[in-house]
Amino acid sequence: MSNPTYTVIFYLFAAITVCSAAFVVFTRNVIYSAFSLLFTFFGVAALYVFLSADFIAVTQVVVYVGGILVLLLFGVMFTNGIMQTGQKSEVFHIVPGTFLLAGIIGALLYTFYTSHGWMPSESTLQGSIVERIGFETMSRYVLPFEMVSILLLAALIGAAFLARFDKSGK
Amino acid sequence: MEQLTTIGLNHYLTLSAILLGFGLFAVMTRKNAIVVLMGVELILNAANINFLAFSKYNGGMEGVMFALFVIVIAAAEAAIALAIVINIFKIFKSVDVSSIDSMKE
Numbered sequence: 001m002s003n004p005t006y007t008v009i010f011y012l013f014a015a016i017t018v019c020s021a022a023f024v025v026f027t028r029n030v031i032y033s034a035f036s037l038l039f040t041f042f043g044v045a046a047l048y049v050f051l052s053a054d055f056i057a058v059t060q061v062v063v064y065v066g067g068i069l070v071l072l073l074f075g076v077m078f079t080n081g082i083m084q085t086g087q088k089s090e091v092f093h094i095v096p097g098t099f100l101l102a103g104i105i106g107a108l109l110y111t112f113y114t115s116h117g118w119m120p121s122e123s124t125l126q127g128s129i130v131e132r133i134g135f136e137t138m139s140r141y142v143l144p145f146e147m148v149s150i151l152l153l154a155a156l157i158g159a160a161f162l163a164r165f166d167k168s169g170k
Numbered sequence: 171m172e173q174l175t176t177i178g179l180n181h182y183l184t185l186s187a188i189l190l191g192f193g194l195f196a197v198m199t200r201k202n203a204i205v206v207l208m209g210v211e212l213i214l215n216a217a218n219i220n221f222l223a224f225s226k227y228n229g230g231m232e233g234v235m236f237a238l239f240v241i242v243i244a245a246a247e248a249a250i251a252l253a254i255v256i257n258i259f260k261i262f263k264s265v266d267v268s269s270i271d272s273m274k275e
Contacts, residue, residue, distance in 0.1 A: 004175070006177065007175050007176075007177055010177050010181070014181070014185055017185065017189070018185065018188055018189075021188070021189055021192045021193075021212055022192060024192070024196065024205075024208055024212070025192045025193075025195050025196045025209070025212075030202055030204060030205060033205055033208055034204075034208070037208055037211070037212075040189075040212065040215070041215070044189075044215045044218070044219065047182070047185070047219060048218075048219075048222055050177070051182070051219075051222040051223055051225075051226045052226055053222045053225070053226070053234055053237070055234075055238075056218075056222060056234060056237050056238060056241070059238065059241055060218075060241065063241050063242075063244075063245050064211070064215075064241070064244075067245055067248075068211065068244065068245060068248045071248050071249060071252050072204060072207065072208060072211075072248070072252070074252070075204045075207075075252045075255055075256065076204050078256055078259065079204065079255065079256070079259045079265045090200075090201040090202070090266065091199045091200055091201065092199060092201060092268065093198055093199050094199055096198070097195050097198040097199035098195070100191075100194055100195065100198060101191045101192070101194065101195040102191075104187070104190060104191045104194055105187050105188055105190075105191040108183075108187035108190070108191075109184060109187055112180055112183045112184065112187070113180065118179050118180075118227065120178075120179065120227040120228075121227065121228055121229045122229075123229035124226055124227055124228075124229050125225065125226045125229060125234075129231070129234060132231055132234075133231070133234060133235070133238070136231050136234075136235055137235070140235075141235050144235075144239060148239055148242050148243070151242075151243075151246060152242055152245065152246050155246035155247075155249060155250055156246070156249055158250060158253075159249040159250050159252070159253040160253075162250070162253035162254065162256075162257060163252070163253035163256050163257065
């Protein structure tokens with residue numbers, strides 16, 4: 001698909017995603033990291049729309065931005081007072097970390113671009129896939145669907161139990 | 171030039187490789203446990219981009235369903251991990267992952 005508008009919008013969202021992800025990783029301030037992660041999640045959701053997975057994009061916005069990011073912000077504010085200046089986070093292993101970063105990206109890109117090239121099938125996904133997701137969930141994937149719902153319930157009860165306010169202690 | 175302007179599978183794979191690298195960098199170099207969790211979320215997002223890209227260019231639904239389950243598991247993981255981090259903060263008065271070195275109070 002070589003529609004110029006399509007290409008420009010793709011590169012715009014890719015740039016937003018990569019720049020805000022870099023800011024999450026390289027800034028020292030935890031609050032800045034958390035808010036920059038918001039832009040990363042929105043950029044990734046936009047890329048999901050490009051991949052014609054609109055339902056996954058909406059789920060990404062609801063679950064990541066509405067749930068996980070709020071949880072992370074609560075975590076930041078519980079563990080560093082918002083008023084105190086010591087919310088910079090220390091870094092260590094900078095040099096091996098940089099080598100790992102460059103090595104992983106370089107190795108993956110080398111593999112992607114020197115292998116024989118992927119051959120897309122004739123029938124790529126087109127248009128909305130919400131209806132197909134419904135059929136798949138209730139037919140082939142009904143057992144994983146039920147299992148993951150029980151897992152989520154158990155995990156959330158466990159998390160509430162772990163983080164409860166302990167009256168008897170101290 | 172044709173390679174750059176026609177958005178194909180390689181563009182998504184490149185993007186997800188970059189996100190994976192950043193996530194691993196955060197997990198490896200940061201001392202704050204919450205930023206380590208943010209790195210894990212970046213890695214999961216990179217994996218999801220790969221699943222959806224392969225699913226789109228293959229034409230099947232397997233990658234889409236797997237991406238959906240990955241999002242559910244990520245939500246459960248974030249809830250549990252933050253509960254653990256808050257407990258660690260109660261006991262050690264810090265969330266510095268390099269200073270937590272005992273299993274008991």
